Amino acid sequence: MKEIIFQTKQLTKRYKNFTALDRVDMTVYREDIYGLIGRNGAGKTTVMKIVTGLADKTQGEFEIFSKKGKEADREKRLIGCLIENPSFFGGLTAYQNLKYYALQKGITDKEQIGRALDLVGLTDVKNKKFRKFSLGMKQRLGIAFAMLDNPDLIILDEPINGLDPIGISELRETFRKLNTEMGITFIISSHILSELYLVANRFVFIDRGVVLKEISKEELDLECMRCIAVKTNDIKGASVVLEKEFGISRYKIIDKEELRIYQTEISAQEINKTLIKNDIGVSSVYETGISLEDYFKSLVGEEK
Numbered sequence: 001m002k003e004i005i006f007q008t009k010q011l012t013k014r015y016k017n018f019t020a021l022d023r024v025d026m027t028v029y030r031e032d033i034y035g036l037i038g039r040n041g042a043g044k045t046t047v048m049k050i051v052t053g054l055a056d057k058t059q060g061e062f063e064i065f066s067k068k069g070k071e072a073d074r075e076k077r078l079i080g081c082l083i084e085n086p087s088f089f090g091g092l093t094a095y096q097n098l099k100y101y102a103l104q105k106g107i108t109d110k111e112q113i114g115r116a117l118d119l120v121g122l123t124d125v126k127n128k129k130f131r132k133f134s135l136g137m138k139q140r141l142g143i144a145f146a147m148l149d150n151p152d153l154i155i156l157d158e159p160i161n162g163l164d165p166i167g168i169s170e171l172r173e174t175f176r177k178l179n180t181e182m183g184i185t186f187i188i189s190s191h192i193l194s195e196l197y198l199v200a201n202r203f204v205f206i207d208r209g210v211v212l213k214e215i216s217k218e219e220l221d222l223e224c225m226r227c228i229a230v231k232t233n234d235i236k237g238a239s240v241v242l243e244k245e246f247g248i249s250r251y252k253i254i255d256k257e258e259l260r261i262y263q264t265e266i267s268a269q270e271i272n273k274t275l276i277k278n279d280i281g282v283s284s285v286y287e288t289g290i291s292l293e294d295y296f297k298s299l300v301g302e303e304k
Contacts, residue, residue, distance in 0.1 A: 002029040002030060004027055004029055004030075004066070005065050005066075005152065006026070006062070006064055007027045008024050008026045008061070008062040009025060009061050010024070010060035011023070011025075011050065011059075011060035011061070012057065012058045012059040013043075013046050013058050014058045019209050020209050022210050023059075024060070024206070024209070024211050026211065028153075028185065028187060029185075031185055032186070032200075033179055033186045033188065033200045033202075034185070034187045034200060034201075034202050035188055035190065035197075035200035036188065036203075037189075037190060037191070037203055037205050037296065038191060038205065038206040038300070042206045042207050043210075044157070044158075044206060045083065045157050047206075048083050048157055049083060050062070051064070051155065052079060052081045064076065064079070064153075065078065065152075078149075078152045078153060079151050080145075080148070080149055080151035080155070081146055081154070081155040082146045082154075086101060086142065086145050089130060091130075091131065092129065092130060093127045093128060093130070094117060094126045094127075094141055097130055097145075098141075098144060098148065101145055105148060112148060119144070119147055119174075121174065122137065122144060134167065135167060136167025136170050139163065139167070139171055140171065151184065152183075152184065152185060153186075154186050154187075155188075156187070156189070158191070160192065160195055168195060172198055193295070197292055202215070202216050205296070207300040212299045212300065220295070222252060222262070223295060225289055227260040227264065228260065228285065229254075229258060229260050229284075230260075230271065230275070230284075231258050231283040232275065233257060233281045234280050235257065235258075235259055237280050238282075239251070241275055246271075248261055248266070250263050269285075271285055
């Protein structure tokens with residue numbers, strides 16, 4: 001069983017008559033790259049601000065490394081975050097900027113600055129002034145800033161915003177490197193599912209402060225994969241018939257009235273005919289499977 005290092009339970013945040021978060025439940029395991037997906041204003045940043053102490057919760061609770069309340073506050077030293085970009089100084093180099101913030105944090109080991117720059121691939125430009133950095137390099141310097149305390153968990157709010165494809169690709173490689181080589185867990189927010197899909201292994205979809213779904217990458221693949229959906233009032237009977245008549249093993253029961261078959265070499269018509277022949281009540285049989293973008297839209301609805 002993987003270790004849970006961050007969890008929220010019924011986490012709620014209200015501002016007078018506005019509910020920013022409504023009983024949010026999330027679970028992040030050690031070494032996850034956890035994608036927090038939602039439109040702008042969905043509540044993603046509010047979650048991050050509460051966890052990092054930049055905002056107070058109204059109700060509910062959260063645990064960090066199995067600690068909650070005041071004990072959880074002490075564990076925040078194990079978290080690196082980049083929610084609102086630190087104000088780097090344009091006239092200072094990358095190294096000088098990090099040195100400034102290291103002193104602010106009480107970090108006296110100068111080697112930590114070099115390690116942070118190396119981990120995000122900025123060692124060769126450590127003496128380059130910040131104002132001459134590309135946007136992608138600026139984002140990586142922000143991650144180096146979050147790395148200064150040698151954290152176990154890094155929280156990043158919309159880190160790919162405004163980046164070109166090359167910058168996004170470089171940032172993805174940085175996340176993978178830190179995750180696989182250093183064992184660092186990430187929580188990364190974005191409104192672009194297709195980009196987070198390329199790096200995250202688990203996702204939570206949030207809209208208007210409400211969690212719509214928490215899902216693994218494998219489960220997301222199954223949700224979007226081309227398949228044949230069968231709607232029936234006899235799921236158990238349908239499963240038996242499919243296994244006996246067609247030898248189907250790659251199927252998933254979605255709920256008490258739907259199963260999905262991932263062996264699409266068998267036609268929907270054949271399946272429908274065989275189920276009816278075996279006295280299985282069928283309301284519909286159809287081919288399905290959607291893109292990541294359409295899946296996202298199906299959960300959160302179209303922007304009004």
